[in-house]
Amino acid sequence: MSGRVIVIxxxxxxxxxxxxxxxxxxxxxxxxxxxxxxxxxxxxxxxxLLLGLENRIVYTIVDVVEERCKLKQALVKDKKxxxxxxxxxxxxxxxxAITQExxxxxxxxxxxxxDFILVDCPAxxxxxFQNAIAGASEAIVVTTPEMSAVRDADRIIGLLEAKEEIQxxxxxxxxxxxxxxxxxxxxxxxxxxxxxxxxxxxxxPEDTGIITSTNKGxxxxxxDSSLAGKAYNNVARRIMGExxxxxxxxxxxxxxxxxxxxxxxxxxxxx
Amino acid sequence: xxxxxxxxxxxxxxxFRQAEKEENAKDTAVNRLRVVLMQDRTNLTxxxxxxxxxxxxxxxxxxxxxxxxxxxLNFEQEGNQMALMLSIPVLRAKDEDEIExxxxxxxxxxxxxxxxxxxxxxNSESTEDTxxxxxxxxxxxxxxxxxxxxxxxxxx
Ligand SMILES: Nc1ncnc2c1ncn2[C@@H]1O[C@H](COP(=O)(O)OP(=O)(O)OP(=O)(O)O)[C@@H](O)[C@H]1O
Ligand SMILES: [Mg+2]
Numbered sequence: 001m002s003g004r005v006i007v008i009x010x011x012x013x014x015x016x017x018x019x020x021x022x023x024x025x026x027x028x029x030x031x032x033x034x035x036x037x038x039x040x041x042x043x044x045x046x047x048x049l050l051l052g053l054e055n056r057i058v059y060t061i062v063d064v065v066e067e068r069c070k071l072k073q074a075l076v077k078d079k080k081x082x083x084x085x086x087x088x089x090x091x092x093x094x095x096x097a098i099t100q101e102x103x104x105x106x107x108x109x110x111x112x113x114x115d116f117i118l119v120d121c122p123a124x125x126x127x128x129f130q131n132a133i134a135g136a137s138e139a140i141v142v143t144t145p146e147m148s149a150v151r152d153a154d155r156i157i158g159l160l161e162a163k164e165e166i167q168x169x170x171x172x173x174x175x176x177x178x179x180x181x182x183x184x185x186x187x188x189x190x191x192x193x194x195x196x197x198x199x200x201x202x203x204x205p206e207d208t209g210i211i212t213s214t215n216k217g218x219x220x221x222x223x224d225s226s227l228a229g230k231a232y233n234n235v236a237r238r239i240m241g242e243x244x245x246x247x248x249x250x251x252x253x254x255x256x257x258x259x260x261x262x263x264x265x266x267x268x269x270x271x
Numbered sequence: 272x273x274x275x276x277x278x279x280x281x282x283x284x285x286x287f288r289q290a291e292k293e294e295n296a297k298d299t300a301v302n303r304l305r306v307v308l309m310q311d312r313t314n315l316t317x318x319x320x321x322x323x324x325x326x327x328x329x330x331x332x333x334x335x336x337x338x339x340x341x342x343x344l345n346f347e348q349e350g351n352q353m354a355l356m357l358s359i360p361v362l363r364a365k366d367e368d369e370i371e372x373x374x375x376x377x378x379x380x381x382x383x384x385x386x387x388x389x390x391x392x393x394n395s396e397s398t399e400d401t402x403x404x405x406x407x408x409x410x411x412x413x414x415x416x417x418x419x420x421x422x423x424x425x426x427x
Contacts, residue, residue: 147300147307154308184295191301195308 003034003111006118006239007136009160011152013123015144016174019210020232021120022050024140026219027236029084033115036075038087038106040132041122042097045089051078052217053086062090065102071109080222095127100134107135116239125159133160139169140201145176145187154196170201172235177206178249189246202235204228205249306346320344327357333373336362 008021018041025037038061039047048054059074064087071087078084087106090097103119110117121132133139139160143153153171160166173189180186193200207228213220220229221236227247234244294302310316324344331337338360347356365373 147304150304151307151311154311158312181297184297187297187300187304191297195301195304 001112001115003114003117004138005107005111005136006116006138006140007121007133008118008140008142009121009129009132009156010123010142010149011125011156012143012149015142015149016204017123017142018046018050018120019214020140020142020172020174020204020235021118022047022219023221023229023232024236024239025084025116025118026051026078026081027221027233028116028118028239029078029081030221030233031236031240033083033240034113035084035116035118036087036110036114037084038103038117038119039089040098040103040119040128042089042128043091043094044122045091047086047120048076048088049217050214050219051084051086053078053088054217057086057088060088060090061106062093062097064106065098071106080218095122095131098131100131103131104135125155129156129159133163133166137165137167139166140172141169141196141198142172142174143192143196144174145181145189145192147187150187150192150195157196157198169198171196171198172202172204173200174204175206176203176249200246201238202231203246203249204231204235309346331359333365334370335359335364338362 008017008024010017018039021037021039025035029035037047037051039045040061041047042062045060048057053076056076058076059069061074063069064071064074074087075085076088078086107117107119117135119132119136122128141153141156141160143149157169160169171193173192176189177186181188187195189200189203205227207220207226209220209223209226210228213223213226219232220226221232223229227249231247234247237244324342327344328337328339328342332339341360343356343358345356345358347354
């Protein structure tokens with residue numbers, strides 16, 4: 001087996017890289033794929049919290065590179081899904097504790113046994129970013145429809161394009177608020193895609209469910225009724241090569257569309 | 272009673288008219304982003320732009336008298352492309368004699384520094400070509416498109 005290594009990156013902090021990593025990883029595992037999530041945000045680890053695995057971590061990625069344990073020993077199995085496991089970041093060390101070469105080696109080894117290796121990247125464009133992309137051949141660039149996030153995404157795309165090993169990158173637009181887009185107060189999905197001229201892999205709506213799922217340590221894709229969960233599931237399916245149409249988030253929102261629905265409902269009944 | 276309605280109508284109508292005139296937040300964001308990304312991508316820093324501005328003023332003052340402080344050099348969007356727009360408020364075009372004297376002053380200097388001779392020769396040649404167009408633009412803002420930069424199309 002030779003797995004795919006995908007780095008989840010953004011440039012700007014706090015736009016949803018870790019949320020995205022946890023959810024895509026969980027969705028891929030639910031679809032029967034063998035998945036490893038690697039947290040490379042040394043000193044600021046979070047992925048363990050989002051998966052509810054914070055109490056199970058014994059060894060971290062730094063223990064692996066410093067040879068205090070074998071790679072397999074450091075992989076923490078997910079509670080719900082045996083296909084999913086986490087290689088946690090060290091909380092007490094900084095970015096210089098691992099090198100690009102070491103991360104590359106880890107990815108190479110994991111590729112033999114897993115279908116997907118998802119690397120959660122720290123914010124910024126410094127060493128942590130360089131480390132995270134070192135072993136990857138694909139990238140997902142997360143951004144929100146805000147100017148500063150889009151600008152930073154453009155910077156990241158420039159760096160990814162300069163990196164030969166990265167064969168493709170896709171854009172994931174997070175925290176989309178259809179009502180703000182509708183009132184022309186926020187850039188639309190089309191605006192961002194056009195400005196960055198990159199292919200889209202997902203559109204995730206702003207969803208308070210993400211906060212509660214983070215609090216529970218249970219990724220939102222496990223909640224089948226959630227819109228954001230569905231959107232993340234669609235991303236996973238697209239990654240697996242399925243052609244899934246993008247959800248129309250604007251549907252069923254706002255007075256006008258409700259009125260329209262009501263009328264079209266009436267017309268429908270007349271027939 | 273009628274007056275009240277009239278008043279209300281005007282207020283409501285005025286509100287919509289105003290809303291129409293003002294660029295919405297989304298368009299502002301898109302336009303500002305386009306400009307800033309073009310600067311990011313081309314590495315054309317504000318300092319470089321300022322230097323270009325200075326040199327352009329120097330060159331153009333040979334032929335036209337202009338409002339130097341109002342000269343603008345900016346990135347603007349033109350359809351799908353970004354353009355570097357130079358807008359020059361022209362007060363008047365200089366006449367032939369003025370241009371001649373300025374150029375001959377230049378060539379006087381050039382005699383002292385012979386290595387610059389070639390450059391000045393080129394300059395005085397182009398004087399004749401530019402003359403007529405300078406008159407055309409007299410008293411109006413001439414906009415010169417300096418360069419077009421395609422937005423990158425490298426998405427894979
Ligand atoms: N679609 C969403 N709807 C609502 N809240 C969201 C959404 N996506 C992310 N968030 C919230 O935004 C915050 C930041 O998310 P997250 O930690 O995933 O970002 P990050 O890019 O990994 O941040 P960092 O750069 O610090 O690593 C979290 O509190 C998360 O719950
Ligand atoms: Mg994070």
